[in-house]
Amino acid sequence: MMMHNNISKPPWLRVRLPATPEFAKVVKTLSGLRLNTVCVSARCPNIFECFSRKKATFMILGSSCTRNCGFCAVSKDPPETVDHNEPQKISEAVSILGLRHIVLTSVTRDDLKDGGALHFARVLNRLGRDHQEATLEVLVPDFGGRLQSIDRVLESGPHVFGHNLETVSRLYLRARPQADYRTSLQILQYVSDAAPEVPVKTGIMAGLGESDAEILQALEDIAGSGCKAVTVGQYLRPSRSSLEVRRYVPPEQFTEYEEAGIKLGLVMSCGPLIRSSYRAESLGLRRS
Numbered sequence: 001m002m003m004h005n006n007i008s009k010p011p012w013l014r015v016r017l018p019a020t021p022e023f024a025k026v027v028k029t030l031s032g033l034r035l036n037t038v039c040v041s042a043r044c045p046n047i048f049e050c051f052s053r054k055k056a057t058f059m060i061l062g063s064s065c066t067r068n069c070g071f072c073a074v075s076k077d078p079p080e081t082v083d084h085n086e087p088q089k090i091s092e093a094v095s096i097l098g099l100r101h102i103v104l105t106s107v108t109r110d111d112l113k114d115g116g117a118l119h120f121a122r123v124l125n126r127l128g129r130d131h132q133e134a135t136l137e138v139l140v141p142d143f144g145g146r147l148q149s150i151d152r153v154l155e156s157g158p159h160v161f162g163h164n165l166e167t168v169s170r171l172y173l174r175a176r177p178q179a180d181y182r183t184s185l186q187i188l189q190y191v192s193d194a195a196p197e198v199p200v201k202t203g204i205m206a207g208l209g210e211s212d213a214e215i216l217q218a219l220e221d222i223a224g225s226g227c228k229a230v231t232v233g234q235y236l237r238p239s240r241s242s243l244e245v246r247r248y249v250p251p252e253q254f255t256e257y258e259e260a261g262i263k264l265g266l267v268m269s270c271g272p273l274i275r276s277s278y279r280a281e282s283l284g285l286r287r288s
Contacts, residue, residue: 033089036063057103061116065107067178073238085124105139117149126157145183162201168214192226199228203276207235209246223264233274
């Protein structure tokens with residue numbers, strides 16, 4: 001019999017919902033160009049703040065994911081045809097919104113031979129040509145562990161390379177059944193070695209059932225991989241079909257994670273509402 005966790009959301013997770021002209025402009029721009037964002041698709045709690053600051057994380061390769069991670073709200077419908085006009089449309093959105101730090105992520109596309117790396121490259125190449133002063137940050141899936149796909153993305157000139165570990169090793173079978181903790185660590189290590197001039201970034205969530213000791217172990221694993229920056233935020237259940245929140249981590253515990261990571265030489269951003277691309281420009285990971 002399934003146990004239901006009825007712990008209530010604490011006050012520090014209440015989010016203000018500002019209504020600003022900037023928010024409306026971002027919504028209109030994305031809608032008009034038919035662009036996807038992880039902000040909308042993953043039901044990010046920071047969407048009102050970020051859109052009101054004219055910030056958004058573009059999600060390429062459609063809005064449907066081929067994996068079934070238990071924490072994610074992104075659609076699991078059949079994958080869509082790749083939109084070859086997407087590089088141009090994202091470039092246009094960047095111009096309209098005046099973005100100087102551009103973050104690209106994607107759904108996982110296990111149906112594509114290269115996992116979608118060529119499309120990442122096309123978008124990066126277009127943005128690099130059209131917005132030469134901007135910082136380009138990518139947050140990529142694991143591409144099935146294909147190093148050729150990682151190389152293709154790196155060759156397209158991202159200034160920051162991100163790949164999320166998401167959770168601790170013990171919880172992968174429950175939270176990320178089609179992924180592998182060691183594979184993700186190996187990707188961080190590979191990029192750190194292959195492109196030392198490109199800062200490597202990852203993110204993990206707290207509240208899925210891990211212990212504090214397991215998060216600290218994950219930080220040690222990350223530091224050992226050569227990764228430079230880590231975000232740690234509170235898991236929030238995006239839908240009734242998603243995994244339940246096992247605990248709400250208090251802000252002071254996030255401070256402890258941050259201090260532990262800094263001691264390991266990591267650039268840290270920790271807090272209940274921190275997400276991988278939230279205020280990404282503020283981590284100080286700039287183009288070299």
